[in-house]
Amino acid sequence: MTSTYTVLPYDATAWPQALRRIARPDVLERWGAVDRSPHAPRLVVVPDGGDGDGDGDADGHGWSAAALVTARPGTAYVKIVDAVGDVPAAVDAVLAYADEQRLALVKWEGWTVSAEDAAAAGFAPLRLPLTHGREEEEADEPAGPGSGYVRWPAGEGIAEPPPYYRQSTHFTCGAVTALLARARAGVEPWQSLDREAELTLWRDATNFPACEPVGLGVAVRRRWPTAAVEVFLDTDEPVLLDQLSGSEREWRAVLQRASRSDARRSGVPVDGRRLSLTGLREAIGRRRQHVLLLVSLATMQGFDVPHWVLCHGVVPGAVVVEDPWFNAAAGETWVDAHLLPVPDASLDAMSLLGEDRVRGAVLIGPG
Structure with missing residues (x-):
């Protein structure tokens, strides 16, 4: 598991050049399409020692991988929105970060990751919501990811987790x-x-x-x-x-x-x-x-x-x-x-x- 990583502030108005080199423009556009600030967005960065000083500092020199992570305040998880560059290295860094923070689990939105790559990283697939697609149409919201994954610590977790269901009103x-x-x-x-x-x-x-x-x-x-x-x-x-x-x-x-x-x-x-x-x-x-x-x-x-x-x-x-x-x-x-x-x-x-x-x-x- 990757042990060398840096956690940097997330600023959708000023992407570091090192991030632009390893992340597709459409991924960065999706990251910046909403105000993620209520959920403490961070970049977990893996330095590569090349093209720059390699220390993973705020200037963004020498990144081989990065992941945008967020989480609700007051909870015990972290969510990978996307991992870019060397994806396995980015995910290993997030897992190391979650372990150091003693979080209960790590989630991964399926925007850009395949089921095979998620499984190779030890993530289990989540069942699609019963209302997938309906809630975005009714609320005029952007569509959510078509898949999601979760990784619990060894020996823990919820057996046969239920599918997700989103309430269709603000009061039900x-x-x-x-x-x-x-x-x-x-x-x-x-x-x-x-x-x-x-x-x-x-x-x-x-x-x-x-x-x-x-x-x-x-x-x-x-x-x-x-x-x-x-x-x-x-x-x-x-x-x-x-x-x-x-x-x-x-x-x-x-x-x-x-x-x-x-x-x-x-x-x-x-x-x-x-x-x-x-x-x-x-x-x-x-x-x-x-x-x-x-x-x-x-x-x-x-x-x-x-x-x-x-x-x-x-x-x-x-x-x-x-x-x-x-x-x-x-x-x-x-x-x-x-x-x-x-x-x-x-x-x-x-x-x-x-x-x-x-x-x-x-x-x-x-x-």
Whole structure:
């Protein structure tokens, strides 16, 4: 594995000449087509000792390989957007960098790499999203890569990872995570996940427009009567209403009280304790449950909006989630949001919401 590499700042307005010598113009054009700054873009560079001083400095002399890498803040992965020049050397450098940073995994977008070359570097292919192509057409966004790859440390990873599904609206994240959980449990066929399915479940669970934890748990029980469902919410007060006041807040609070009555009638337990990260990891690992968890996007995306993610795997120091939304304007694709490892401390902080810092979660068992 390459041990000599340099990590340099990324500046799409001034490509170093050494990078221009080894990267195709169309690759550089794609790199600079979006503002990647929210996700800490970096160049991992391998010096070659030729044509210049060879020290891989900021002047860009003597590069044999380079990779553009990015990652969401508060997560435990790094993504190779492209590797250019001596591609195996560039990937080895990124792997060495990830190992030094103690990251949970490395991802690779399939813009320019073949499946054979990715496999030779130890990367496994990701299944294409169920909605591949649809989300870009509806959102007028650039198309994502037609393939993606992931490399876990030896002996770690997620067995039989699910395909990715992106929510088709800005408000159906709760419904999508529930559908993904049931599909992963083998209860729902993957081909049944579509816009009609997510909107139908959202309509049953919504507090307009958000899905609050108790209402979501009740909707899951109604949709799948034999499912083992448990809600954790460490407050008796209405949630997700901090930005509202007056009548707009009051009628949504009425609906949340009705959800608690529905939970009692349908036998969905609502635990008033805060679900700990230890309890969350145990639920996923030992009890084989899926956890729908409310988080704020402030850390990962820069705006404090409540959002549901599906927690479905654990690795040392991190929980693996599916995020049904990604920010294409910042250079994200489905490769970022799929199999997303979030360190325990980050997940603990981002899942405390609102002025009262409460945590909401819906646990769905294998039944």
